Amino acid sequence: MDESIGLDPLKYFFEPKQVALVGATEKLGFGYGQTRTLIERESGRRLFLINPSKATVFGRRTYARISDLPGRADLAVLIVSSPKVPAILREWAAKGGKTAIIQSAGFAEIGARGRSLQEEISTIAQETGLRIIGPNCVGLVNTANGFSTTETTPEAMTPGPIGVIAQSGVFGNILMDWGPEQGVYFSKVVTLGNRCDVDESELIRYLGRDAQTRVIALYLEGVKDGRRFMAAVREVAPDKPIIILKSGRSSAGRAATVSHTGTLSGNDEIYSGVFSQVGVLRADNIQELFDLAKALTIRPLPKGKRIAILTTSGSLGAMTADVCADHGLALAELSAETIQAVRADAPPWMNVKNPLDIGPSGLFGRTLDRLMQDPRVDAVIAIFVIPWMIVQSVEAQGLTPQQFLGDLAGSPKYWGNKPLLVSIIGKQALKTMALSITQGKVPVISTPENAVRALAAMIEYQMRTSG
Amino acid sequence: MDESIGLDPLKYFFEPKQVALVGATEKLGFGYGQTRTLIERESGRRLFLINPSKATVFGRRTYARISDLPGRADLAVLIVSSPKVPAILREWAAKGGKTAIIQSAGFAEIGARGRSLQEEISTIAQETGLRIIGPNCVGLVNTANGFSTTETTPEAMTPGPIGVIAQSGVFGNILMDWGPEQGVYFSKVVTLGNRCDVDESELIRYLGRDAQTRVIALYLEGVKDGRRFMAAVREVAPDKPIIILKSGRSSAGRAATVSHTGTLSGNDEIYSGVFSQVGVLRADNIQELFDLAKALTIRPLPKGKRIAILTTSGSLGAMTADVCADHGLALAELSAETIQAVRADAPPWMNVKNPLDIGPSGLFGRTLDRLMQDPRVDAVIAIFVIPWMIVQSVEAQGLTPQQFLGDLAGSPKYWGNKPLLVSIIGKQALKTMALSITQGKVPVISTPENAVRALAAMIEYQMRTSG
Numbered sequence: 008m009d010e011s012i013g014l015d016p017l018k019y020f021f022e023p024k025q026v027a028l029v030g031a032t033e034k035l036g037f038g039y040g041q042t043r044t045l046i047e048r049e050s051g052r053r054l055f056l057i058n059p060s061k062a063t064v065f066g067r068r069t070y071a072r073i074s075d076l077p078g079r080a081d082l083a084v085l086i087v088s089s090p091k092v093p094a095i096l097r098e099w100a101a102k103g104g105k106t107a108i109i110q111s112a113g114f115a116e117i118g119a120r121g122r123s124l125q126e127e128i129s130t131i132a133q134e135t136g137l138r139i140i141g142p143n144c145v146g147l148v149n150t151a152n153g154f155s156t157t158e159t160t161p162e163a164m165t166p167g168p169i170g171v172i173a174q175s176g177v178f179g180n181i182l183m184d185w186g187p188e189q190g191v192y193f194s195k196v197v198t199l200g201n202r203c204d205v206d207e208s209e210l211i212r213y214l215g216r217d218a219q220t221r222v223i224a225l226y227l228e229g230v231k232d233g234r235r236f237m238a239a240v241r242e243v244a245p246d247k248p249i250i251i252l253k254s255g256r257s258s259a260g261r262a263a264t265v266s267h268t269g270t271l272s273g274n275d276e277i278y279s280g281v282f283s284q285v286g287v288l289r290a291d292n293i294q295e296l297f298d299l300a301k302a303l304t305i306r307p308l309p310k311g312k313r314i315a316i317l318t319t320s321g322s323l324g325a326m327t328a329d330v331c332a333d334h335g336l337a338l339a340e341l342s343a344e345t346i347q348a349v350r351a352d353a354p355p356w357m358n359v360k361n362p363l364d365i366g367p368s369g370l371f372g373r374t375l376d377r378l379m380q381d382p383r384v385d386a387v388i389a390i391f392v393i394p395w396m397i398v399q400s401v402e403a404q405g406l407t408p409q410q411f412l413g414d415l416a417g418s419p420k421y422w423g424n425k426p427l428l429v430s431i432i433g434k435q436a437l438k439t440m441a442l443s444i445t446q447g448k449v450p451v452i453s454t455p456e457n458a459v460r461a462l463a464a465m466i467e468y469q470m471r472t473s474g
Numbered sequence: 475m476d477e478s479i480g481l482d483p484l485k486y487f488f489e490p491k492q493v494a495l496v497g498a499t500e501k502l503g504f505g506y507g508q509t510r511t512l513i514e515r516e517s518g519r520r521l522f523l524i525n526p527s528k529a530t531v532f533g534r535r536t537y538a539r540i541s542d543l544p545g546r547a548d549l550a551v552l553i554v555s556s557p558k559v560p561a562i563l564r565e566w567a568a569k570g571g572k573t574a575i576i577q578s579a580g581f582a583e584i585g586a587r588g589r590s591l592q593e594e595i596s597t598i599a600q601e602t603g604l605r606i607i608g609p610n611c612v613g614l615v616n617t618a619n620g621f622s623t624t625e626t627t628p629e630a631m632t633p634g635p636i637g638v639i640a641q642s643g644v645f646g647n648i649l650m651d652w653g654p655e656q657g658v659y660f661s662k663v664v665t666l667g668n669r670c671d672v673d674e675s676e677l678i679r680y681l682g683r684d685a686q687t688r689v690i691a692l693y694l695e696g697v698k699d700g701r702r703f704m705a706a707v708r709e710v711a712p713d714k715p716i717i718i719l720k721s722g723r724s725s726a727g728r729a730a731t732v733s734h735t736g737t738l739s740g741n742d743e744i745y746s747g748v749f750s751q752v753g754v755l756r757a758d759n760i761q762e763l764f765d766l767a768k769a770l771t772i773r774p775l776p777k778g779k780r781i782a783i784l785t786t787s788g789s790l791g792a793m794t795a796d797v798c799a800d801h802g803l804a805l806a807e808l809s810a811e812t813i814q815a816v817r818a819d820a821p822p823w824m825n826v827k828n829p830l831d832i833g834p835s836g837l838f839g840r841t842l843d844r845l846m847q848d849p850r851v852d853a854v855i856a857i858f859v860i861p862w863m864i865v866q867s868v869e870a871q872g873l874t875p876q877q878f879l880g881d882l883a884g885s886p887k888y889w890g891n892k893p894l895l896v897s898i899i900g901k902q903a904l905k906t907m908a909l910s911i912t913q914g915k916v917p918v919i920s921t922p923e924n925a926v927r928a929l930a931a932m933i934e935y936q937m938r939t940s941g
Contacts, residue, residue: 035871037834040863089823112823112833158863175789177833180861184900228792254792257799263792263829292793292923293899322642325695325721325730326759332724356556356579362730366579366644367504394647396507396625404502432760433651435902456759 016138017205017213019106021149021195023081024052027073027104029095030087031056031064038086040158041110041146045084048153055080073098082106084146084156089113092142093127100135108156109141110176115201116143116265125203132204144200145176148183150193151219157198159183167192167447168304170220172210174199174227182226182293188435190442190451191297194219208235215243224290224300225251228264230278237285244286248303248468252290253278286471288464294453295460301450302461305426308469309462311385313339315378316362316455318390319371323432324362327388327455334463338362345381349374367397372413379422386465387427388458391441395434408444416446426465430458483605484672484680486573488616488662490548491519494540494571496562497554498523498531505553507625508577508613512551515620522547540565549573551613551623556580559609560594567602575623576608577643582668583610592670599671611667612643615650617660618686624665626650634659634914635771637687639677641666641694649693649760655902657909657918658764661686675702682710691767692718695731697745704752711753715770715935719757720745753938755931761920762927768917769895769928775936776893776929778852780806782845783829783922785857786838790899791829794855794922801930805829812848816841834864839880846889853932854894855925858908862901875911883913893932897925 028045032038045054046065055076058069070076073083073095083099085092089111099107114125125142132139140146146156150166157176163183171193173179179198186193194217197210207227214220223243230236240249255261256275282289288303290296314336318324328338338361341349349359354368365374371389378387391412401411409415415429429445430452431438441451452458495512499505512521513532522543525536537543540550540562550566552559556578566574581592592609599606607613613623617633624643630650638660640646646665653660661684664677674694681687690710697703707716722728723742749756755770757763781803785791795805805828808816816826821835832841838856845854858879868878876882882896896912897919898905908918919925 035867040867117823117825158861160862173789175787177787177859177861178789181787181790181859181899184862184904188901226789228789252793254789254796256796259799259805260792260796263788263795263827263831292921294921320642320644320648321730322640322645322693322695322721323648325727326719328730329721329723329727332726338726356584358584360730364730392644392648394625394644395627395651400502400507432648434655437651454759454761 016105017209019081020108020138020140020147021154022152023106023154025055025078025080025082026052027055027057027076027080027083027099029057029073029083029085031058031069032086033064041084041086041156044155044158048155050153052154073102076102079103082108085109085111087111089121089124089142093124093131096128096131096137096139097135100131100137104137106138106140108144108146109139109200109203110144110146110156112143114142114203125201129203139204140197141200142203143176144198145179146198148193148196150195160187162187163193165192166194166219168194168219168221169300170194170214170217170223171196172199172207172214172223172225173197174202174207176200178226185293186297189297189453190445190447191301192447202231206231206235208232208239211239211243211249215247221247222300222303223247223249224296225249226296227251227253228255233281237281240285240287245472248288249286250288250290250296250299250303250464251282252293252296286468288468295457298452298457298461299464302426302428302452302465303468305450307424307426308465309386309426310469312336312466313383313385314459314462315339315341315381315384315387316390317371317375317378317387318362318364318392319366320390320392321362321364321366323390323392323455324364327390327459328362330456330459334459336459336463336466339381339384341378342381342383345377348377369411371411375413375427376418379418379425379427384425386425386462388455388462389427389429390455391429391431391437392433393437395437398437398440408440412444415444416448426462428452428458428461430455483572484676486548487575487605487607487614488621489619490573490621492522492545492547492549493519494522494524494543494547494550494566496524496540496550496552498525498536499553500531508551508553508623511622511625515622517620519621540569543569546570549575552576552578554578556588556591556609560591560598563595563598563604563606564602567598567604571604573605573607575611575613576606576667576670577611577613577623578608579610581609581670592668596670606671607664608667609670610643611665612646613665615660615663617662627654629654630660632659633661633686635661635686635688636767637661637681637684637690638663639666639674639681639690639692640664641669641674643667645693652760653764656764656920657912657914658768659914669698673698673702675699675706678706678710678716682714688714689767689770690714690716691763692716693763694718694720695722700748704748707752707754712939715755716753717755717757717763717766717770717931718749719760719763753935755935762924765919765924765928766931769893769919769932770935772893772917774891774893775932776853777936779803779933780850780852781926781929782806782808782848782851782854783857784838784842784845784854785829785831785859786833787857787859788829788831788833790857790859790922791831794857794926795829797923797926801926803926803930803933806848806851808845809848809850812844815844836878838878842880842894843885846885846892846894851892853892853929855922855929856894856896857922858896858898858904859900860904862904865904865907875907879911882911883915893929895919895925895928897922
């Protein structure tokens with residue numbers, strides 16, 4: 008594949024003007040959700056349904072075969088059984104189709120028979136120039152134009168800064184289900200499946216150019232082509248942080264990836280070396296992938312490693328200090344001015360130190376402000392842990408969360424020069440409240456430990472890109 | 475303290491017949507919540523409110539001082555400022571009071587002045603035999619009789635099998651707020667604060683004898699008396715698993731614990747050695763504390779290390795296999811009978827291996843059944859990851875979650891001989907659904923990684939107690 012001309016055709020995947028759905032069905036089961044979604048989200052596009060044995064699907068006319076279509080089409084979405092796929096692709100290429108997403112399973116992941124079928128479709132792609140995503144995937148989502156080839160919740164279609172490339176289809180669905188509850192919103196989500204043609208390297212470059220994407224999050228079982236991958240990452244990572252979650256670290260995990268997407272996931276130590284060499288940040292699990300992605304969308308990055316911890320629980324303050332030490336971050340020594348100013352407000356039982364435990368003083372907003380303005384502090388982690396009964400009684404007094412906890416969405420304008428990460432422990436309702444106050448301007452991280460990890464990742468990224 | 479008579483007096487903390495609240499107040503702020511809670515939860519107890527300057531609080535008569543009380547009382551709860559505490563304790567001891575909980579802060583955690591105040595109250599405890607919890611704590615909760623000295627949500631008062639000893643008050647509140655959403659329910663929760671008298675060792679023995687408590691979860695910044703602690707754990711751990719979350723691992727964290735509860739948290743390596751020597755299981759964070767506690771309430775424990783993983787996402791199956799390898803657990807080789815039976819039901823694209831990825835086949839319940847009955851499997855991790863749109867469409871068809879996912883609460887009766895852990899990734903609504911199906915009979919663990927950690931802890935506990 009020639010990289011110089013490899014980028015533009017991918018646009019037809021994300022911004023097709025005409026879409027043909029091959030295998031459209033209103034029968035419950037595989038294909039039902041895709042059909043319904045493409046119909047519901049047709050707006051501004053033209054959708055053709057193809058089904059040789061039913062004249063209508065969901066009350067809309069169908070075409071028996073691709074050759075019957077009235078005009079050209081950019082993208083075909085295939086949800087037919089795997090043995091039918093090669094012939095349909097040839098028809099599609101003959102019709103002038105530019106791209107195809109194969110959602111059907113039954114290829115390299117099921118052994119020899121499937122492998123030969125997959126080789127056949129790879130050959131078709133090479134011979135005809137048709138670009139293919141899949142097979143064995145759920146396609147993609149583009150929140151900017153509301154286009155989706157997979158069923159999602161409405162919240163998952165809210166535009167955001169995080170671009171996702173996931174090798175597995177279900178995995179993409181999980182991220183889209185879980186993300187919005189955590190304040191994670193997507194620009195584009197692509198699932199790769201068995202990668203008979205389009206791979207992560209091409210998509211990294213594509214998302215690198217995508218105006219909506221500020222951070223790229225990857226889930227991979229293995230890299231398809233190591234040299235292409237390294238070249239793509241080297242090109243894109245200086246502008247946009249790339250975070251990877253990779254399975255197949257152990258031999259048992261590697262065996263599992265072969266039967267999942269037919270991937271040889273390779274030696275993990277080699278991967279670790281390569282990732283760190285080209286500046287890819289690594290996450291250990293989905294929660295960490297989300298937390299790092301959220302943190303890395305914000306700017307500025309920390310200018311140093313001196314962290315201040317603001318907490319309403321001394322225990323969590325102490326545990327967070329432990330995790331800072333694990334990650335080589337230092338606790339900031341607060342300036343004399345900050346200490347004096349905080350002491351002036353503080354009740355007598357309050358210890359003015361870092362971590363700064365304000366207990367039930369209610370001084371959250373004001374103290375946060377002082378820490379953010381301390382020149383000896385490079386970044387602040389604010390741990391919101393407020394017993395729910397107290398939250399309720401504060402609300403019963405008519406105070407808004409902003410009055411109680413500080414105007415987290417408004418303040419950063421004048422704080423300006425350093426990052427703030429907020430972390431919540433407790434009820435989902437408290438997390439939802441924090442998300443409503445921060446309005447995506449301050450990342451709300453799942454746990455104080457992950458806030459430290461996210462800061463460590465921000466510092467690592469900062470050092471690489473500024474050095 | 476004589477251990478042989480040290481146990482019974484603690485009953486007056488958890489099951490007092492008369493309670494005196496010293497410093498009762500209806501003014502918003504510290505003390506308001508405690509006053510309201512003790513009044514609302516008075517049922518079956520007698521509550522005396524003490525306030526020298528107000529004749530009534532929340533419409534109830536008060537007493538000006540302890541000596542005015544009409545009869546004896548088991549427990550005093552003190553929410554007055556720290557300098558007033560010693561005199562009140564002497565009065566209380568003179569009146570025949572048996573126990574006191576000091577919720578006020580302003581003792582050893584604030585430096586020299588507070589330390590001398592705390593020494594004074596320790597001396598009072600020793601001289602008078604009065605038993606004291608605190609200062610600088612929020613007291614305790616006993617779900618069995620609905621008694622609480624701190625405000626909690628109603629859900630936190632639902633009786634359960636997990637007994638908690640938390641050094642920090644806010645920490646106890648956080649656990650109670652967050653637990654029920656995760657399927658964690660408590661027998662008793664005690665917060666220790668600065669431990670001027672009653673310590674974790676005594677309470678471990680007390681919970682060891684408590685019929686409602688099946689697992690003991692501890693949060694400590696440091697152990698008060700190492701020899702007492704080791705003796706208590708050695709006595710109790712063979713019957714009830716003890717899990718500890720300890721802060722102050724790093725020097726920064728240790729410094730933080732001094733200003734929090736005046737604790738010298740000591741060298742972490744020494745703690746690790748002692749914990750492992752006496753059979754204490756260690757958690758790294760609150761989520762893990764919850765997950766281990768949930769898992770360790772169930773029986774039987776695994777008889778070996780051969781794990782089967784059932785998943786609807788091949789990616790999560792592979793990642794979970796990786797974490798099994800990290801923790802020294804083996805992937806079970808499924809028996810020929812199991813493989814044959816699963817294959818007979820399976821669609822052609824399904825790979826019958828371990829991890830067993832059933833994809834969108836809908837065969838969750840039936841396949842789980844086969845794995846649970848395979849003699850080559852010692853424990854099963856079932857990863858529920860179902861795109862939310864599919865859950866909704868299944869519900870729209872009128873299927874119950876049990877029909878779709880299997881009768882997880884009913885089935886264990888005939889599975890009987892091995893543990894099952896369920897793990898969810900996705901929306902809180904999906905977790906809530908899983909909790910409603912499992913009804914506390916199967917632990918729902920926050921992530922597949924933590925399910926593996928929990929199984930490793932179960933195996934560690936099993937090996938210790940059977941060896």
